[in-house]
Amino acid sequence: MENMKILICTDGSKISKNAISFGGLVAKGLDAEIVLLHVVENKKKDRSSEILEEGKNILKEHNLKVKTKIRRGTPELKIINEANKGYSLVVLGSHGINSIKIFLFGDVAYRVVQCVEIPVLIVRKKRKKLKKILVCCGGSKYAKEAIRFGAMLARVMK
Numbered sequence: 001m002e003n004m005k006i007l008i009c010t011d012g013s014k015i016s017k018n019a020i021s022f023g024g025l026v027a028k029g030l031d032a033e034i035v036l037l038h039v040v041e042n043k044k045k046d047r048s049s050e051i052l053e054e055g056k057n058i059l060k061e062h063n064l065k066v067k068t069k070i071r072r073g074t075p076e077l078k079i080i081n082e083a084n085k086g087y088s089l090v091v092l093g094s095h096g097i098n099s100i101k102i103f104l105f106g107d108v109a110y111r112v113v114q115c116v117e118i119p120v121l122i123v124r125k126k127r128k129k130l131k132k133i134l135v136c137c138g139g140s141k142y143a144k145e146a147i148r149f150g151a152m153l154a155r156v157m158k
Contacts, residue, residue, distance in 0.1 A: 003032075003033070004027075004030050004031070004032035004033070004088040004089070005032060005033045005034075005035065005086060005087050005088055006023060006026065006027050006030070006032045006033070006034050006035070006087065006088060006089045006090075006091060007035050007037055007079075007082060007083055007087045007089070007090045007091070008020055008023040008024075008027075008034055008035070008036050008037070008055070008090075008091045008092070009037050009038075009039070009075075009079050009090065009091070009092040009093075009112075010036060010037070010038050010051055010052070010054075010055050010093075011038065011039070011051070011075070011093075012038075012047060012050075012051040012054065013093060015093035015094060015123070015124060016092065016093040017054070017055070017058060017093075018093060018123050018124065018125060018126040018127075019091050019092050019093040019121075019122075019123035020036070020055045020058045020059060020091075021058050021059075021061075021126060021127075022091070022121075022123045022126070022127050023091035023121070023123070024058065024059045024061070024062040024064055025062060025127075025128075025129070025130075025157075026089070026091065026121065026130075026153065026157070027062065027064055028062045028063075028064060029153075029156035029157050030088075030152075030153075030156055032088065032089075033065070033067070034059065034064055034065070034066045034067070035066075035067045035068070035069055035082075035087070036052055036055045036056065036059070036066050036067070036068045036069070037068075037069045037070075037071065037078075037079065037082055038051050038052050038055075038068075038069075038070055038071075039070075039071045039072070039073065039074075039075040039078040039079065040070060040071070040072045040073075041072075041073070041074070041075065042072065042073065048070045052068045052070070055068075056068070069082065075108045076107070076108045076111040076112055076115075079092070079108070079112050079116075080111070080112060080115045080116055083112070083116045083118060084116070084117075087118060088118060088119070089118060089119050089120070089121060089149075090112060090116055090118060090119070090120045090121070091120075091121045091123065092108070092109055092112060092120070092121075092122065092123070093109070093122070093123055093124070094109055094122050094123065094124040109122055117142070119145070119146065119149045129157070130153070130154075130157040133150050133153060133154050135147055135149075135150035
């Protein structure tokens with residue numbers, strides 16, 4: 001298995017904390033490096049240090065080293081831009097702080113899934129282990145890669 005790097009995104013919401021926890025579990029199984037990213041929207045109070053510290057504390061339970069990054073701007077654009085810098089996987093919550101939860105995904109998660117060319121793991125609820133994997137591949141040019149990644153994840157997360 002090649003040296004993997006996982007981008008875990010957080011906005012400080014409960015769902016993003018679930019994503020951090022599960023992303024840590026995946027990173028441990030894949031022996032991957034973790035980069036924890038927080039994007040500060042221009043109109044919001046900057047709580048980056050606090051949010052990233054909370055994320056690092058969650059990842060301590062997996063005994064993993066974590067690098068942190070802060071970006072300023074539109075969350076989905078900054079996540080997409082960062083994801084294109086050599087990561088193997090993006091992990092983020094299904095909804096952020098400002099999302100309406102009647103939809104399957106929030107705007108940020110939806111746009112990231114559409115625009116990033118690497119696997120994206122969307123997390124909603126807190127999970128301690130992976131029981132089943134659903135790989136959605138719809139015949140696109142990325143289908144084989146999605147299946148390959150899903151199979152690899154299933155092997156390491158037994």
